[in-house]
Amino acid sequence: MTALSVNINKIALLRNSRGCDEPNVLQFSKDLIKHGAQGITLHPRPDGRHALYSDVTELKKNIDVELNVEGYPSEDFLQMVCEAKPDQCTLVPDPPGALTSDSGWDCEKNMDFLESVVARLKAEGIRVSIFLNPDPVQVNFAMKTGTDRIELYTQAYAETYGTDAFDRTFAGYFAAAARAVELGLVVNAGHDLNQENLTYLRNNLPGLAEVSIGHALISEMLYQGMETTIKNYLDCLS
Structure with a gap:
């Protein structure tokens, strides 16, 4: 079964909007886990508009499922990750003001930088995933x-799902995932996945070990409730 990691940035954004601690990120995460979430993802950004570095530390100390921390590997970010020691760190090439992740790494052009970052994280016992087109x-x-894993950026998959362009688009995802499996890399995926398009990905993408889903899942939860929404996602992935 492909693991479901829930990105709780939108919960942190809601909390921050009132300058208080409601909803509480840790309690919300515990409730997600109670209903079946197999991991929690955070993507703290430099402006602190949603998830905070302090959230990472608190979650690592208090949850009993995998913690995945995403972000651009600035020195501040790397120091925080190496101190908190989440189970996984997903490296994303976001500039500081990015609204959301919108592309994968050019690993060829950034090889020296990524090699040094990966080595630093793995020396701390942290599994590494690289966000890729x-x-x-x-x-x-x-x-x-x-790196231990790649995370495929699935916006194009989601945008073309159900359209005439889908088969051509998915062929690229299949080829990338199949190559990763051939090389011994584990495959993650994330961005714009939802209950409508997730089952096809689970059934057809080689080596898919984990998906990270936030915006759609939290939005659907407003209508369906937490328990039903998590159950529906787990059904998609089973």
Whole structure:
């Protein structure tokens, strides 16, 4: 079964909007876990508009499922991750003011930088995943960085799902995932996945170990409730 990691940035954003601690990020995470979430994802950004570095530390100390921390590997970010020691760190090439993640790494151009970051994190016992566009060539270069996993950026998958362009788009994802499996890399995926498009990905993408889902899942939860929404996602992934 592919693991479901819930990105709780939107919960942190809601909390921050009132300058208080409601909803409480830790309690919300515990409730998600109680209903079946197999991991929690945070993507703290430099402006602190949603998830905070302090959230990472608190969650690591108090939850009993995998904690995945995403972000651009600035020195401040890396120091925080190495101190908190989440189970996984997903490296994303976001500039400081990015609204959301919108592309994967060019691992060839950033090889030296990524190699040093991956080595630093792995020396702390942290599993590393590199955020990638669905390009088998980039998978080859990602392998050379020493990363444990790749996370495929699935916006194009989601945008073309159910359209005439889907088969061509998905062929790129299939090729990238198949190449990762061939090289011994584990495959994660995330961005714009939802209850409508997730089952096809689970059934057809080689080696899919984990999905990270936030915006759609939290939005659907407003209508369906937490328990039903998590159950529906787990059904999609089973």
